[in-house]
Amino acid sequence: MEETTTKTKTKKSDETTPLHVAMFPWLAVGHFIPFLRLATLLARRGHKVSFLSTPGNLSRLPKIPPPLSSLITLVPLPFPETPAAAALPPLAQSSSDVPNRHQQLLKPAFDALLPALRSFLRSSRPDWILYDYASHWLPALAAELRLPRAFLSLFAAAVLSFFGPPAGLASGGRFQSGGDGGGGDLTAVPPWAPAGSGLAFRPHEVARVAERSEARVETAHDTVRFGVSIGESDAVAVRTCEEFEPEWLGLLRELYGGKPVLPVGLLPPMDDEDESDDVESKERWEFMRSWLDGQAAGSVVYVAFGTEVTLTRAELAELALGLDRSGLPFFWVLRRSPGSDRDDGLEGLPSGFLERVKGRGFVHSGWAPQVKILRHESTGGFLTHCGYNSIVEGLSFGRVLITFPVMNDQGINARLLLAKGVAVEVPRDEMDGSFTGDSVAGSVRLAMVDEAGEPARAAAREMKGVFGSKEINDGYVDEFVRYLEEHRKPKFMMN
Structure with a gap:
């Protein structure tokens, strides 16, 4: 006993x-x-x-x-x-x-x-x-x-x-x-x-x-x-x-x-995520938020490919061309390629691109507060590499996803998102992964504004009730x- x-x-x-x-x-x-x-x-x-x-x-x-x-x-x-x-x-x-x-x-x-x-x-x-x-x-x-x-x-x-x-x-x-x-x-x-x-x-x-x-x-x-x-x-x-x-x-x-x-x-993401006491980070965000505040609700496509994906110069050029031709406002975060002599990640952009999209496109090099950008009411869609963190963060705020998988588990994630009806895919050659600016522009417009993309937008909004709950x-x-x-x-x- x-x-x-x-x-x-x-x-x-x-x-x-x-x-x-x-x-x-x-x-x-x-x-x-x-x-x-x-x-x-x-x-x-x-x-x-x-x-x-x-x-x-x-x-x-x-x-x-x-x-x-x-x-x-x-x-x-x-x-x-x-x-x-x-x-x-x-x-x-x-x-x-x-x-x-x-x-x-x-x-x-x-x-x-x-x-x-x-x-x-x-x-x-x-x-x-x-x-x-x-x-x-x-x-x-x-x-x-x-x-x-x-x-x-x-x-x-x-x-x-x-x-x-x-x-x-x-x-x-x-x-x-x-x-x-x-x-x-x-x-x-x-x-x-x-x-x-x-x-x-x-x-x-x-x-x-x-x-x-x-x-x-x-x-x-x-x-x-x-x-x-x-x-x-x-x-x-x-x-x-x-x-x-x-x-x-x-x-x-x-x-x-x-x-x-x-x-x-x-x-x-949690409510206090991406908060920083760093003065420079706060000032950078205030500048970004000012630009986002000037855009219509749900009109901006956020573009980011995580911390590991790097694109070739040809891929960057076609992606830039597609964002330009879409005619829609966009916020694009570029990262520096490891081993690059430059630290701004902008070296692969086509000549004159930044001037052509000035005002409509916001291009930022380096780290950016992704959660804050996705949470902002002007953001409507997310062109993503389909890393799982990005998927979770995007759907937590009901943003329709535009899939551009590159490596690791991203391809399987993209197939899953399409099966769930919450995403639009950028068409690419299955063997070499090549794509055109027109395919990017078409996918962005389909996801963001075309009538045919409304089911995906609605499904993403509905998924907010799960991911963001x-x-x-x-x-x-x-x-x-x-x-x-x-x-x-x-x-x-x-x-």
Whole structure:
């Protein structure tokens, strides 16, 4: 009886004690953002979060709201010096600092963070660790330390479904059979997915992924990283919800053979996101807002391609031509190509373009407060590379999407958006990805003003009720927290 009473007391204590969750994202700005959003949501519920990354990456994070600063601890892990890292640009610590063809050079440095991470986990003993796709060695480390671990997928359930069962990925599977960069099965709907779903990459999208093989470095293949990270997790948390892609969540649960698959909601932008105390940033935004204030409601198409995508000079020229010919107001954010001698990203624009669109077009180089721009009432559409962060942010404000996928999961995301009816696609050659200014202009006008585009505009507005719903998304986070609380191990079992 005495032993039973002790166990009961221990369980009750665990249920009432706030969680301590460690978070370890991949070295990419697009991954830090949703990890930090979830960290903030956990902290707002009274739980403690240790957010681990390299010093250079932690310095880029948005400011943590003062009321939560005691609950979210940024834990710096020194960026390792490896032979591959020596070939990176100076001070490069994230994927946005490195050209696509050299992305794999970051992987050995990331893997070399294991000893520092082990030291932290051993001393701090968090209740859970949430980790990203690249740290395939982390589940074994967590098992060694008897720590519960969950793979946090920043990819839609449709993307994970396309990849298939973890065991096939971990063994190399079908995705490495086309190692010549030809694409293989990547350009076909997988046999476990509905044949009419269109869930497949196009050849030009696969070719951009194959560019990474130019960086000759001994490191685990990304599919292996995915397979082991998922397969050896205690649970898989997915950034999605039943209201958006119930069919793909259902398939994912079948493919994962009973492993817990937990939607955590869409992690939409928060009200205080993109706030900055920096005087220069505030002044820059005031200038942007002044221009946006001068445009009609819903008339502006916002154009941005994230932190990693770089376009060729020919692509920039056709895109500029299309925006010019559309006749519509636009706000275009350009980023500098890693390794470029110029820091404004404007070198690829056609001669005379800026003069021709003056007043109607706003072209900005460098970082811009995307959430604020999308939230502004003059913004009506979003010409996007279909990175998942951008999709979530665009649909959170009901903006119709114009898809221009380039690399990574973006092609599958674009197919998903078209199937959901919330987007218009820029037509491109499936083999080489080429397109014309006229195709851009036509797609922009279809999405923004043509009568034939009204169903997509209406569907995007309706989707705001899911992506932008605090009630819906908070409900998923609450359910996820309950799972973490119910499945944490008593501290005496972790010693």
